[in-house]
Amino acid sequence: MRHALIGASALLFSTPALAASGEAVNPWVALAYLVAGVLFILALRGLSSPETSRAGNRYGMIGMLIAVVTTLVTHDIASLPEIGIAIAIGGAFGFIVARKIAMTDMPQLVAGFHSLVGMAAVLVGVAAYLNPGAFGILDDAGEILTVSRIELGLGVAIGAITFSGSVIAFLKLNGNMSGAPIMLPLRHVINLGVLAAIIGLTGYFSVMPTVDSSTIFWTILVLAFLIGFLLIIPIGGADMPVVVSMLNSYSGWAAAAMGFTLGNTAMIITGALVGSSGAILSYIMCKAMNRSFISVIAGGFGAESGPADGAEKIDRPWKRGSAEDAAYMMKQAENIIIIPGYGMAVAQAQHALREMADLLEEEGANVKFAIHPVAGRMPGHMNVLLAEASVDYDKVFELEDINSEFAQADVAFIIGANDVVNPAAKTDKSSPIYGMPVFDVEKAKQVFFIKRSMGGVGYAGVDNEVFYMDQTMMLLSDAKKMCEDIVKAL
Protein backbone atom coordinates (compact mmCIF):
# COMPACT_ATOMS: atom_id res chain seq x y z
CA MET A 1 0.00 0.00 0.00
CA ARG A 2 1.36 3.38 -0.94
CA HIS A 3 0.29 6.52 0.83
CA ALA A 4 0.27 9.44 -1.51
CA LEU A 5 1.33 12.20 0.84
CA ILE A 6 1.78 14.67 -1.88
CA GLY A 7 0.02 13.39 -4.94
CA ALA A 8 2.27 14.82 -7.58
CA SER A 9 5.56 13.94 -5.98
CA ALA A 10 4.31 10.47 -5.18
CA LEU A 11 3.75 9.93 -8.87
CA LEU A 12 7.03 11.51 -9.74
CA PHE A 13 8.96 9.44 -7.27
CA SER A 14 6.98 6.26 -7.53
CA THR A 15 9.39 3.39 -7.51
CA PRO A 16 9.27 -0.34 -7.70
CA ALA A 17 9.23 -2.14 -4.35
CA LEU A 18 12.96 -2.53 -4.68
CA ALA A 19 13.36 0.96 -3.28
CA ALA A 20 12.47 -0.40 0.11
CA SER A 21 15.79 -2.18 0.07
CA GLY A 22 17.61 1.13 0.23
CA GLU A 23 19.00 0.76 -3.27
CA ALA A 24 17.45 3.75 -4.92
CA VAL A 25 16.79 2.52 -8.42
CA ASN A 26 14.70 5.50 -9.40
CA PRO A 27 17.02 8.35 -10.35
CA TRP A 28 14.41 10.85 -9.16
CA VAL A 29 14.78 9.59 -5.63
CA ALA A 30 18.55 9.90 -5.66
CA LEU A 31 18.13 13.34 -7.17
CA ALA A 32 15.69 14.41 -4.45
CA TYR A 33 18.17 13.43 -1.72
CA LEU A 34 20.91 15.24 -3.60
CA VAL A 35 18.79 18.39 -3.74
CA ALA A 36 18.21 18.09 0.02
CA GLY A 37 21.97 17.80 0.53
CA VAL A 38 22.65 20.87 -1.61
CA LEU A 39 20.02 22.85 0.30
CA PHE A 40 21.84 21.95 3.53
CA ILE A 41 25.08 23.29 2.05
CA LEU A 42 23.24 26.52 1.20
CA ALA A 43 21.91 26.69 4.75
CA LEU A 44 25.46 26.85 6.09
CA ARG A 45 26.61 29.13 3.28
CA GLY A 46 23.93 31.62 4.32
CA LEU A 47 25.60 32.04 7.69
CA SER A 48 28.49 33.94 6.13
CA SER A 49 26.61 37.12 6.97
CA PRO A 50 23.60 38.00 9.11
CA GLU A 51 21.70 39.34 6.08
CA THR A 52 21.75 36.05 4.20
CA SER A 53 21.47 33.82 7.26
CA ARG A 54 17.69 33.80 7.53
CA ALA A 55 17.27 32.70 3.92
CA GLY A 56 19.86 30.01 4.63
CA ASN A 57 17.84 28.65 7.50
CA ARG A 58 14.80 28.39 5.23
CA TYR A 59 16.84 26.41 2.70
CA GLY A 60 17.71 24.02 5.51
CA MET A 61 14.04 23.55 6.38
CA ILE A 62 13.09 22.92 2.76
CA GLY A 63 15.92 20.43 2.45
CA MET A 64 14.69 18.55 5.49
CA LEU A 65 11.12 18.52 4.18
CA ILE A 66 12.31 17.11 0.86
CA ALA A 67 14.35 14.39 2.59
CA VAL A 68 11.44 13.33 4.83
CA VAL A 69 8.77 13.41 2.14
CA THR A 70 10.97 11.54 -0.31
CA THR A 71 11.58 8.81 2.25
CA LEU A 72 7.91 8.51 3.07
CA VAL A 73 6.62 8.35 -0.49
CA THR A 74 9.21 5.88 -1.73
CA HIS A 75 8.77 3.27 0.96
CA ASP A 76 5.91 0.94 1.63
CA ILE A 77 4.76 2.30 4.91
CA ALA A 78 3.04 -0.08 7.25
CA SER A 79 2.68 2.39 10.08
CA LEU A 80 1.94 5.88 8.85
CA PRO A 81 -0.29 6.91 11.80
CA GLU A 82 2.39 5.94 14.31
CA ILE A 83 5.01 7.86 12.36
CA GLY A 84 2.74 10.88 12.22
CA ILE A 85 2.24 10.76 15.97
CA ALA A 86 5.98 10.34 16.57
CA ILE A 87 6.77 13.41 14.46
CA ALA A 88 4.02 15.40 16.15
CA ILE A 89 5.20 14.56 19.67
CA GLY A 90 8.87 15.23 18.93
CA GLY A 91 8.17 18.29 16.83
CA ALA A 92 5.86 19.92 19.37
CA PHE A 93 8.32 19.32 22.19
CA GLY A 94 11.27 20.64 20.19
CA PHE A 95 9.35 23.68 19.04
CA ILE A 96 8.19 24.62 22.53
CA VAL A 97 11.66 24.20 24.00
CA ALA A 98 13.14 26.32 21.21
CA ARG A 99 10.62 29.09 21.90
CA LYS A 100 10.98 29.10 25.66
CA ILE A 101 14.70 28.66 26.17
CA ALA A 102 16.63 31.65 27.55
CA MET A 103 19.48 32.76 25.31
CA THR A 104 21.93 32.35 28.17
CA ASP A 105 21.01 28.64 28.24
CA MET A 106 21.92 28.04 24.58
CA PRO A 107 25.02 25.94 25.37
CA GLN A 108 22.94 23.44 27.37
CA LEU A 109 20.29 23.34 24.69
CA VAL A 110 22.80 22.63 21.97
CA ALA A 111 24.46 19.92 24.07
CA GLY A 112 21.04 18.40 24.74
CA PHE A 113 20.19 18.42 21.05
CA HIS A 114 23.50 16.73 20.24
CA SER A 115 22.65 13.93 22.62
CA LEU A 116 19.38 13.35 20.75
CA VAL A 117 21.16 13.09 17.40
CA GLY A 118 23.56 10.61 18.97
CA MET A 119 20.75 8.53 20.41
CA ALA A 120 18.82 8.62 17.14
CA ALA A 121 21.92 7.33 15.34
CA VAL A 122 22.21 4.50 17.86
CA LEU A 123 18.54 3.58 17.43
CA VAL A 124 18.80 3.58 13.65
CA GLY A 125 21.94 1.47 13.81
CA VAL A 126 20.35 -1.06 16.15
CA ALA A 127 17.18 -1.16 14.05
CA ALA A 128 19.27 -1.80 10.93
CA TYR A 129 21.06 -4.60 12.73
CA LEU A 130 17.82 -6.20 13.90
CA ASN A 131 15.97 -5.79 10.61
CA PRO A 132 18.69 -5.65 7.94
CA GLY A 133 16.29 -6.63 5.17
CA ALA A 134 14.43 -3.34 5.45
CA PHE A 135 17.69 -1.43 5.02
CA GLY A 136 18.82 -3.48 2.03
CA ILE A 137 22.11 -4.52 3.58
CA LEU A 138 21.81 -8.30 3.22
CA ASP A 139 23.88 -10.32 0.79
CA ASP A 140 22.56 -13.31 -1.16
CA ALA A 141 23.21 -15.68 1.72
CA GLY A 142 21.13 -13.56 4.11
CA GLU A 143 24.14 -12.21 6.00
CA ILE A 144 24.71 -8.52 6.66
CA LEU A 145 27.27 -7.21 4.17
CA THR A 146 30.77 -6.87 5.60
CA VAL A 147 31.09 -3.21 4.68
CA SER A 148 27.67 -2.51 6.23
CA ARG A 149 28.76 -4.16 9.46
CA ILE A 150 31.77 -1.89 9.73
CA GLU A 151 29.52 1.11 9.06
CA LEU A 152 26.99 -0.13 11.62
CA GLY A 153 29.62 -0.81 14.26
CA LEU A 154 31.24 2.60 13.78
CA GLY A 155 27.88 4.33 13.44
CA VAL A 156 26.43 3.06 16.70
CA ALA A 157 29.75 3.60 18.47
CA ILE A 158 30.03 7.24 17.37
CA GLY A 159 26.33 7.76 18.10
CA ALA A 160 26.68 6.32 21.58
CA ILE A 161 29.77 8.43 22.34
CA THR A 162 27.89 11.51 21.13
CA PHE A 163 24.96 10.62 23.34
CA SER A 164 26.69 9.93 26.63
CA GLY A 165 29.27 12.68 26.10
CA SER A 166 26.58 15.23 25.36
CA VAL A 167 24.54 14.19 28.37
CA ILE A 168 27.55 14.87 30.61
CA ALA A 169 28.23 18.16 28.81
CA PHE A 170 24.57 19.10 29.27
CA LEU A 171 24.65 18.29 33.00
CA LYS A 172 27.85 20.29 33.48
CA LEU A 173 26.59 23.29 31.52
CA ASN A 174 23.20 23.19 33.15
CA GLY A 175 24.74 23.12 36.61
CA ASN A 176 23.29 19.71 37.53
CA MET A 177 26.85 18.52 37.81
CA SER A 178 29.90 20.41 39.01
CA GLY A 179 31.87 22.03 36.19
CA ALA A 180 35.06 20.97 37.93
CA PRO A 181 37.02 18.23 36.23
CA ILE A 182 36.54 14.77 37.70
CA MET A 183 39.84 12.94 37.48
CA LEU A 184 39.88 9.18 37.63
CA PRO A 185 43.20 7.53 38.32
CA LEU A 186 44.70 5.89 35.23
CA ARG A 187 42.04 7.51 33.08
CA HIS A 188 44.25 7.78 30.01
CA VAL A 189 45.03 4.09 30.16
CA ILE A 190 41.36 3.20 30.67
CA ASN A 191 40.19 5.49 27.85
CA LEU A 192 42.74 4.24 25.35
CA GLY A 193 41.97 0.66 26.32
CA VAL A 194 38.24 1.14 25.80
CA LEU A 195 38.80 2.90 22.47
CA ALA A 196 41.08 0.13 21.27
CA ALA A 197 38.51 -2.44 22.36
CA ILE A 198 35.77 -0.68 20.37
CA ILE A 199 37.90 -0.58 17.22
CA GLY A 200 39.04 -4.18 17.64
CA LEU A 201 35.54 -5.46 18.29
CA THR A 202 34.18 -3.59 15.27
CA GLY A 203 36.77 -5.33 13.13
CA TYR A 204 35.87 -8.68 14.66
CA PHE A 205 32.16 -7.95 14.22
CA SER A 206 32.66 -7.38 10.49
CA VAL A 207 34.03 -10.87 9.89
CA MET A 208 31.78 -12.92 12.19
CA PRO A 209 28.73 -14.75 10.88
CA THR A 210 25.59 -12.75 11.74
CA VAL A 211 24.08 -15.33 14.08
CA ASP A 212 27.03 -15.27 16.48
CA SER A 213 27.73 -11.59 16.36
CA SER A 214 25.05 -10.15 18.62
CA THR A 215 27.12 -10.23 21.82
CA ILE A 216 29.90 -8.35 20.09
CA PHE A 217 27.48 -5.78 18.70
CA TRP A 218 25.99 -5.07 22.12
CA THR A 219 29.43 -4.95 23.71
CA ILE A 220 30.54 -2.31 21.22
CA LEU A 221 27.45 -0.30 22.08
CA VAL A 222 27.96 -0.51 25.85
CA LEU A 223 31.66 0.34 25.61
CA ALA A 224 30.87 3.33 23.40
CA PHE A 225 28.36 4.69 25.92
CA LEU A 226 31.01 4.23 28.60
CA ILE A 227 33.81 5.98 26.70
CA GLY A 228 31.63 8.99 25.92
CA PHE A 229 31.01 9.38 29.62
CA LEU A 230 34.66 8.84 30.58
CA LEU A 231 35.93 11.28 27.96
CA ILE A 232 33.87 14.23 29.13
CA ILE A 233 33.92 13.99 32.95
CA PRO A 234 37.55 15.16 33.30
CA ILE A 235 36.94 18.26 31.18
CA GLY A 236 36.31 21.50 33.05
CA GLY A 237 33.61 24.11 32.52
CA ALA A 238 35.51 26.67 30.45
CA ASP A 239 36.81 24.03 28.05
CA MET A 240 33.19 23.37 27.17
CA PRO A 241 33.30 25.41 23.92
CA VAL A 242 35.73 22.82 22.59
CA VAL A 243 33.70 19.91 23.94
CA VAL A 244 30.42 21.18 22.53
CA SER A 245 32.06 21.74 19.13
CA MET A 246 33.64 18.31 19.23
CA LEU A 247 30.35 16.61 20.04
CA ASN A 248 28.78 18.63 17.22
CA SER A 249 31.36 17.09 14.94
CA TYR A 250 30.71 13.57 16.25
CA SER A 251 26.97 13.90 15.70
CA GLY A 252 27.80 14.66 12.06
CA TRP A 253 30.07 11.65 11.65
CA ALA A 254 27.40 9.44 13.21
CA ALA A 255 24.85 10.66 10.66
CA ALA A 256 27.38 10.11 7.87
CA ALA A 257 28.05 6.53 9.00
CA MET A 258 24.33 5.78 8.86
CA GLY A 259 24.21 7.48 5.46
CA PHE A 260 26.78 4.97 4.22
CA THR A 261 24.65 2.10 5.48
CA LEU A 262 21.61 3.44 3.67
CA GLY A 263 23.50 4.69 0.62
CA ASN A 264 21.73 7.98 1.17
CA THR A 265 23.34 11.09 -0.35
CA ALA A 266 21.49 13.59 1.83
CA MET A 267 22.73 11.92 5.00
CA ILE A 268 26.29 11.61 3.75
CA ILE A 269 26.53 15.23 2.60
CA THR A 270 24.98 16.46 5.84
CA GLY A 271 27.16 14.24 7.98
CA ALA A 272 30.28 15.48 6.23
CA LEU A 273 29.17 19.12 6.56
CA VAL A 274 28.33 18.86 10.24
CA GLY A 275 31.42 16.79 10.93
CA SER A 276 33.72 19.36 9.35
CA SER A 277 31.83 22.22 10.93
CA GLY A 278 32.31 20.87 14.44
CA ALA A 279 35.93 20.01 13.76
CA ILE A 280 36.69 23.53 12.49
CA LEU A 281 34.96 25.12 15.48
CA SER A 282 36.97 22.93 17.84
CA TYR A 283 40.13 23.98 16.04
CA ILE A 284 39.22 27.68 16.28
CA MET A 285 38.49 27.34 20.00
CA CYS A 286 41.73 25.48 20.71
CA LYS A 287 43.73 28.04 18.79
CA ALA A 288 42.07 30.86 20.71
CA MET A 289 43.28 29.24 23.94
CA ASN A 290 46.69 28.29 22.51
CA ARG A 291 46.07 24.71 23.57
CA SER A 292 46.26 21.57 21.54
CA PHE A 293 43.14 19.57 20.92
CA ILE A 294 44.78 16.62 22.66
CA SER A 295 45.43 18.59 25.83
CA VAL A 296 41.80 19.73 25.99
CA ILE A 297 40.51 16.20 25.45
CA ALA A 298 42.94 14.84 28.01
CA GLY A 299 41.13 17.12 30.40
CA GLY A 300 41.92 18.28 33.88
CA PHE A 301 42.66 21.89 32.96
CA GLY A 302 41.72 24.26 35.76
CA ALA A 303 41.60 21.46 38.31
CA GLU A 304 44.51 22.80 40.31
CA SER A 305 43.27 26.39 40.61
CA GLY A 306 44.83 26.57 44.03
CA PRO A 307 43.68 28.82 46.82
CA ALA A 308 47.32 28.43 47.89
CA ASP A 309 48.58 31.25 45.69
CA GLY A 310 45.39 33.15 46.36
CA ALA A 311 46.68 34.07 49.79
CA GLU A 312 49.72 36.07 48.75
CA LYS A 313 48.05 38.33 46.25
CA ILE A 314 45.53 39.83 48.66
CA ASP A 315 48.28 42.09 49.93
CA ARG A 316 48.82 43.89 46.68
CA PRO A 317 47.23 47.32 46.39
CA TRP A 318 44.27 47.81 44.12
CA LYS A 319 41.68 50.52 43.68
CA ARG A 320 38.01 50.11 44.22
CA GLY A 321 35.53 52.28 42.37
CA SER A 322 31.82 52.90 42.58
CA ALA A 323 29.16 53.03 39.89
CA GLU A 324 29.19 56.84 40.18
CA ASP A 325 32.96 57.02 39.57
CA ALA A 326 32.62 54.82 36.53
CA ALA A 327 29.66 56.80 35.19
CA TYR A 328 31.44 60.09 35.68
CA MET A 329 34.62 58.98 33.97
CA MET A 330 32.92 57.25 31.09
CA LYS A 331 30.88 60.37 30.39
CA GLN A 332 34.12 62.16 29.55
CA ALA A 333 35.41 59.30 27.43
CA GLU A 334 35.43 59.28 23.67
CA ASN A 335 36.34 55.71 22.83
CA ILE A 336 34.98 52.94 24.99
CA ILE A 337 35.56 49.25 24.41
CA ILE A 338 33.42 46.77 26.31
CA ILE A 339 34.70 43.23 26.85
CA PRO A 340 32.01 40.79 27.91
CA GLY A 341 32.71 37.33 29.27
CA TYR A 342 30.93 34.38 30.78
CA GLY A 343 30.21 36.40 33.93
CA MET A 344 27.90 38.62 31.90
CA ALA A 345 25.91 35.58 30.83
CA VAL A 346 25.70 34.26 34.39
CA ALA A 347 24.46 37.60 35.68
CA GLN A 348 22.12 38.07 32.67
CA ALA A 349 23.61 41.53 32.39
CA GLN A 350 23.38 41.93 28.61
CA HIS A 351 20.28 44.13 28.62
CA ALA A 352 21.52 46.43 31.35
CA LEU A 353 24.85 46.62 29.55
CA ARG A 354 23.21 47.62 26.29
CA GLU A 355 21.24 50.32 28.10
CA MET A 356 24.48 51.64 29.53
CA ALA A 357 26.13 51.61 26.09
CA ASP A 358 23.17 53.47 24.58
CA LEU A 359 23.35 56.20 27.21
CA LEU A 360 27.09 56.57 26.69
CA GLU A 361 26.54 56.94 22.97
CA GLU A 362 24.05 59.68 23.64
CA GLU A 363 26.81 61.39 25.60
CA GLY A 364 28.84 61.30 22.42
CA ALA A 365 31.08 58.34 23.15
CA ASN A 366 32.05 55.78 20.56
CA VAL A 367 31.20 52.41 22.12
CA LYS A 368 32.45 49.11 20.72
CA PHE A 369 32.16 45.55 21.94
CA ALA A 370 35.14 43.20 21.79
CA ILE A 371 34.55 39.48 21.85
CA HIS A 372 37.16 36.82 22.41
CA PRO A 373 36.56 33.55 20.52
CA VAL A 374 36.41 31.52 23.74
CA ALA A 375 34.32 33.95 25.78
CA GLY A 376 31.33 32.10 27.18
CA ARG A 377 30.54 28.43 27.04
CA MET A 378 30.13 27.88 23.33
CA PRO A 379 31.41 29.45 20.12
CA GLY A 380 29.63 32.74 19.47
CA HIS A 381 27.84 32.68 22.84
CA MET A 382 28.52 36.37 23.60
CA ASN A 383 27.45 37.46 20.12
CA VAL A 384 24.06 35.85 20.58
CA LEU A 385 23.55 37.47 23.98
CA LEU A 386 24.47 40.91 22.66
CA ALA A 387 22.21 40.34 19.68
CA GLU A 388 19.44 39.40 22.08
CA ALA A 389 19.93 42.69 23.89
CA SER A 390 19.67 44.30 20.42
CA VAL A 391 23.22 45.51 20.24
CA ASP A 392 23.93 46.42 16.66
CA TYR A 393 26.22 43.74 15.19
CA ASP A 394 28.24 46.45 13.45
CA LYS A 395 29.51 47.46 16.88
CA VAL A 396 30.67 43.98 17.83
CA PHE A 397 34.24 43.08 16.92
CA GLU A 398 36.42 40.02 16.99
CA LEU A 399 39.73 39.91 18.82
CA GLU A 400 42.07 40.47 15.89
CA ASP A 401 39.93 43.27 14.44
CA ILE A 402 39.86 45.42 17.52
CA ASN A 403 42.99 44.64 19.50
CA SER A 404 45.01 47.44 17.93
CA GLU A 405 42.41 49.98 19.07
CA PHE A 406 43.03 49.66 22.79
CA ALA A 407 45.95 52.09 22.52
CA GLN A 408 43.49 54.78 21.46
CA ALA A 409 40.75 53.73 23.85
CA ASP A 410 39.88 55.94 26.77
CA VAL A 411 38.09 53.18 28.62
CA ALA A 412 38.22 49.40 28.55
CA PHE A 413 35.15 48.08 30.36
CA ILE A 414 35.55 44.44 31.36
CA ILE A 415 32.40 42.67 32.41
CA GLY A 416 32.61 39.06 33.51
CA ALA A 417 35.79 38.28 31.58
CA ASN A 418 39.15 37.56 33.14
CA ASP A 419 41.58 35.20 31.45
CA VAL A 420 41.03 36.82 28.05
CA VAL A 421 42.43 40.12 29.32
CA ASN A 422 45.30 38.68 31.34
CA PRO A 423 48.65 40.07 30.16
CA ALA A 424 50.39 37.06 31.74
CA ALA A 425 49.40 35.22 28.55
CA LYS A 426 51.88 37.46 26.73
CA THR A 427 54.65 37.78 29.29
CA ASP A 428 54.74 34.95 31.80
CA LYS A 429 56.07 31.77 30.27
CA SER A 430 55.20 29.75 33.36
CA SER A 431 51.55 30.78 33.24
CA PRO A 432 49.09 28.06 32.22
CA ILE A 433 47.53 30.48 29.74
CA TYR A 434 50.84 31.60 28.20
CA GLY A 435 50.53 32.07 24.46
CA MET A 436 46.78 32.53 24.44
CA PRO A 437 45.81 35.58 22.38
CA VAL A 438 44.40 38.22 24.76
CA PHE A 439 43.03 41.74 24.62
CA ASP A 440 45.62 44.48 25.19
CA VAL A 441 43.50 46.21 27.84
CA GLU A 442 46.59 47.46 29.67
CA LYS A 443 47.07 49.94 26.80
CA ALA A 444 43.75 51.66 27.50
CA LYS A 445 43.89 54.91 29.49
CA GLN A 446 41.37 53.68 32.03
CA VAL A 447 40.20 50.16 32.85
CA PHE A 448 37.01 49.24 34.66
CA PHE A 449 36.84 45.67 35.82
CA ILE A 450 33.50 44.32 37.03
CA LYS A 451 34.05 41.35 39.27
CA ARG A 452 32.06 39.88 42.08
CA SER A 453 34.91 39.89 44.58
CA MET A 454 38.69 40.04 44.68
CA GLY A 455 38.83 36.48 45.96
CA GLY A 456 37.99 34.53 42.84
CA VAL A 457 40.33 34.11 39.92
CA GLY A 458 39.53 33.21 36.34
CA TYR A 459 38.94 29.72 35.10
CA ALA A 460 42.62 29.11 34.55
CA GLY A 461 43.22 29.91 38.20
CA VAL A 462 45.81 32.57 37.49
CA ASP A 463 46.17 35.98 39.08
CA ASN A 464 45.61 38.90 36.75
CA GLU A 465 48.05 41.81 36.63
CA VAL A 466 45.28 44.06 35.33
CA PHE A 467 43.68 44.18 38.81
CA TYR A 468 46.66 46.05 40.22
CA MET A 469 47.43 48.51 37.45
CA ASP A 470 47.33 52.23 38.21
CA GLN A 471 44.63 52.91 35.68
CA THR A 472 42.41 50.04 36.82
CA MET A 473 39.35 50.55 38.94
CA MET A 474 37.71 47.44 40.31
CA LEU A 475 33.92 47.52 40.36
CA LEU A 476 33.08 44.81 42.84
CA SER A 477 29.47 43.82 42.40
CA ASP A 478 27.11 41.62 40.48
CA ALA A 479 27.54 42.50 36.79
CA LYS A 480 23.88 43.25 36.18
CA LYS A 481 23.47 45.36 39.29
CA MET A 482 26.62 47.34 38.50
CA CYS A 483 25.40 48.13 34.97
CA GLU A 484 22.04 49.23 36.31
CA ASP A 485 23.72 51.45 38.89
CA ILE A 486 25.91 53.04 36.23
CA VAL A 487 22.81 53.62 34.10
CA LYS A 488 21.19 55.39 37.05
CA ALA A 489 24.27 57.49 37.66
CA LEU A 490 24.40 58.53 34.02
Place this chain on the structure above:
Amino acid sequence: MDFISIFSIFVMACFVGYYVVWSVTPALHTPLMAVTNAISSVIIVGALIAAAAASQGDGGQTAKWLGLIGVVLASVNIFGGFAVTERMLAMYKKKERK
Protein backbone atom coordinates in the same frame (compact mmCIF):
# COMPACT_ATOMS: atom_id res chain seq x y z
CA MET B 1 25.28 2.74 -5.14
CA ASP B 2 28.61 1.07 -4.67
CA PHE B 3 30.85 1.95 -1.78
CA ILE B 4 33.37 3.92 -3.82
CA SER B 5 30.73 6.27 -5.31
CA ILE B 6 29.31 6.92 -1.87
CA PHE B 7 32.75 7.42 -0.43
CA SER B 8 33.59 9.91 -3.20
CA ILE B 9 30.51 11.95 -2.36
CA PHE B 10 31.52 11.86 1.30
CA VAL B 11 35.06 13.10 0.64
CA MET B 12 33.87 15.86 -1.66
CA ALA B 13 31.27 16.92 0.89
CA CYS B 14 33.97 17.15 3.57
CA PHE B 15 35.84 19.63 1.38
CA VAL B 16 32.69 21.60 0.68
CA GLY B 17 32.01 21.65 4.42
CA TYR B 18 35.54 22.84 5.12
CA TYR B 19 35.31 25.85 2.83
CA VAL B 20 31.72 26.72 3.66
CA VAL B 21 32.28 26.65 7.40
CA TRP B 22 35.43 28.79 7.25
CA SER B 23 33.35 31.44 5.52
CA VAL B 24 30.86 31.57 8.40
CA THR B 25 31.28 34.77 10.37
CA PRO B 26 32.39 34.11 13.98
CA ALA B 27 29.45 36.16 15.25
CA LEU B 28 27.15 33.44 13.92
CA HIS B 29 28.96 30.44 15.39
CA THR B 30 26.18 29.69 17.86
CA PRO B 31 23.47 29.69 15.16
CA LEU B 32 25.86 27.56 13.09
CA MET B 33 25.89 24.93 15.81
CA ALA B 34 22.14 25.07 16.19
CA VAL B 35 21.52 24.69 12.47
CA THR B 36 24.08 21.91 12.00
CA ASN B 37 22.28 20.20 14.83
CA ALA B 38 19.00 20.51 13.00
CA ILE B 39 20.32 19.26 9.68
CA SER B 40 22.22 16.35 11.19
CA SER B 41 18.80 15.12 12.22
CA VAL B 42 18.40 14.09 8.60
CA ILE B 43 19.16 10.79 10.31
CA ILE B 44 15.38 10.74 10.64
CA VAL B 45 15.47 9.17 7.17
CA GLY B 46 16.98 6.03 8.70
CA ALA B 47 14.52 6.08 11.57
CA LEU B 48 11.60 6.41 9.13
CA ILE B 49 12.79 3.43 7.13
CA ALA B 50 13.03 1.34 10.30
CA ALA B 51 9.63 2.50 11.51
CA ALA B 52 7.98 2.03 8.13
CA ALA B 53 9.24 -1.46 7.42
CA ALA B 54 6.78 -4.29 7.61
CA SER B 55 7.63 -6.30 10.70
CA GLN B 56 9.60 -9.40 9.92
CA GLY B 57 9.74 -11.51 13.05
CA ASP B 58 10.78 -10.29 16.50
CA GLY B 59 13.69 -8.30 15.19
CA GLY B 60 11.45 -6.40 12.79
CA GLN B 61 8.98 -5.55 15.52
CA THR B 62 11.67 -4.24 17.86
CA ALA B 63 13.29 -2.40 14.97
CA LYS B 64 9.99 -0.71 14.21
CA TRP B 65 9.65 0.61 17.75
CA LEU B 66 13.28 1.72 17.87
CA GLY B 67 12.66 3.50 14.58
CA LEU B 68 9.62 5.26 16.01
CA ILE B 69 11.59 6.45 19.05
CA GLY B 70 14.30 7.60 16.65
CA VAL B 71 11.67 9.56 14.72
CA VAL B 72 10.56 11.27 17.95
CA LEU B 73 14.13 12.23 18.94
CA ALA B 74 15.06 13.43 15.47
CA SER B 75 11.84 15.45 15.25
CA VAL B 76 12.65 17.22 18.52
CA ASN B 77 15.92 18.21 16.95
CA ILE B 78 14.58 19.19 13.56
CA PHE B 79 11.80 21.40 14.86
CA GLY B 80 13.75 22.63 17.87
CA GLY B 81 16.96 23.21 15.93
CA PHE B 82 15.44 25.18 13.08
CA ALA B 83 13.12 27.13 15.38
CA VAL B 84 15.87 28.17 17.77
CA THR B 85 18.14 29.12 14.85
CA GLU B 86 15.35 31.20 13.37
CA ARG B 87 14.84 32.87 16.73
CA MET B 88 18.52 33.70 17.13
CA LEU B 89 18.97 34.95 13.59
CA ALA B 90 15.99 37.28 13.98
CA MET B 91 17.94 39.04 16.72
CA TYR B 92 20.92 39.92 14.55
CA LYS B 93 19.99 43.19 13.05
CA LYS B 94 21.41 46.49 12.12
CA LYS B 95 19.50 49.22 13.81
CA GLU B 96 18.51 52.38 12.05
CA ARG B 97 19.62 54.98 14.49
CA LYS B 98 19.21 58.68 13.90
